[in-house]
Amino acid sequence: MKTRPQPSALARHPRQLSAGAAVKYAPRRPRGLKTRRAILRKAVNIASLEGLEGLTIGKLAATLRISKSGLFAHFGSKEDLQCAVVDEARDIFVEKVIRPAAQLRGLSLLRALCQNWLDYGEQKTFPGGCFFSAASLEFDDRPGAVRDRILTLMKKWLGNLERAARDAQSAGEIRKDEDVRQLAFEIQALAMGGNWSSRLFRDQTAFSSAKAAILRRIDQVTTTVQSRK
Secondary structure, eight states, X not given: OOOOOOOOHXXXXXXXXXXXXXXXXXXXXXXXXXXXHHHHHHHHHHXXXXXXXXXXXXHHHHHXXXXXXXXXXXXXXXXXXHHHHHHHHHHHHIIIIIGGGTTOOHHHHHHHHHHHHXXXXXXXXXXXXXXXXHXXXXXXXXXXXXXXXXXXXXXXXXXXXXXXXXXXXHTTSBOTTSOXXXXXXXXXXXXXXXXXXXXXXXXXXXXXXXXXXXXXXXXXXXXXXXXXX
């Protein structure tokens, strides 16, 4: 009786096609993942205050009191570090803003996304305010991998707002003659304005003002004004 030949290690793990690739794609040990996450959490806080350009491997190493070579084991360059920090900020944003509203649809989803975003800013998830508001301004004219990453994420966020508004429109919750893309743009502009006022003027009422403006704008396009608690 013939036995079926077992797949080789390379066939089972196609990424490991060479010794170099094996090293590159070797899964990190749990302790390594925990260390990397702790490094990135500190880095994202620094970047929220000083900007991504102000974040260097040398400065981060000094803050964490570890060697530069230790950081290079996680991030090969300043750009790699910056991209990893953007990804960490994205994960935090998803956890705080998007995931809590994941079960909602239409107008309820749109309102929840706006509420969660403003809470995330007002509660100072990052010490420097909304990470992506600041990073968007910092890298709007700086081509490269970091800008591309921020651009992709901001497009996805605007897409989430627009999609929620479009679903609400399809469900008859938002008037048919409304431009939902324009609505998403206005919501984002108001929210970023709230973050700007909070940071520049140290305005303690900035986020509540932004919330009132956003919800009033949503009310203007709804077929019936829903009660809000």
